[in-house]
Amino acid sequence: QVQLVESGGGLVQPGGSLGLSCAASGSTFSSLAMSWYRQAPGKERELVAFITRSGGHTNYADSVKGRFTISRDNAKNVVFLQMNSLKPEDTAVYYCNANRGFSTFWGQGTQVTVSS
Numbered sequence: 001q002v003q004l005v006e007s008g009g010g011l012v013q014p015g016g017s018l019g020l021s022c023a024a025s026g027s028t029f030s031s032l033a034m035s036w037y038r039q040a041p042g043k044e045r046e047l048v049a050f051i052t053r054s055g056g057h058t059n060y061a062d063s064v065k066g067r068f069t070i071s072r073d074n075a076k077n078v079v080f081l082q083m084n085s086l087k088p089e090d091t092a093v094y095y096c097n098a099n100r101g102f103s104t105f106w107g108q109g110t111q112v113t114v115s116s
Contacts, residue, residue, distance in 0.1 A: 003105075004106065005022065006108065006110040010112070014114055024077045032098040032100050034098055036097070039095070040089075048061050048064055067086075088114050
């Protein structure tokens with residue numbers, strides 16, 4: 001089984017930055033395709049960023065493109081989401097996601113609040 005633990009959420013002013021981390025255990029990390037999702041109040045969970053197993057390819061939601069960066073360190077079993085130029089509409093619970101074959105795993109989520 002794969003366990004995912006997010007950290008780094010908090011309160012930040014508009015225009016500020018936050019870095020999220022997701023630590024994985026229970027599987028060979030390099031076998032996992034990793035993603036960050038978020039869910040705002042009253043909205044469906046949406047894909048924010050995706051990174052392939054080797055980190056060779058990334059993709060982003062249009063709403064965060066140019067502001068967010070996903071990366072991974074396979075030696076440390078960690079995936080990151082660097083969030084810059086944050087907007088109030090970025091406020092959501094951010095979830096780490098892992099995919100391996102037919103299996104999907106989720107972290108518990110970390111709250112990001114962007115407010116003045």
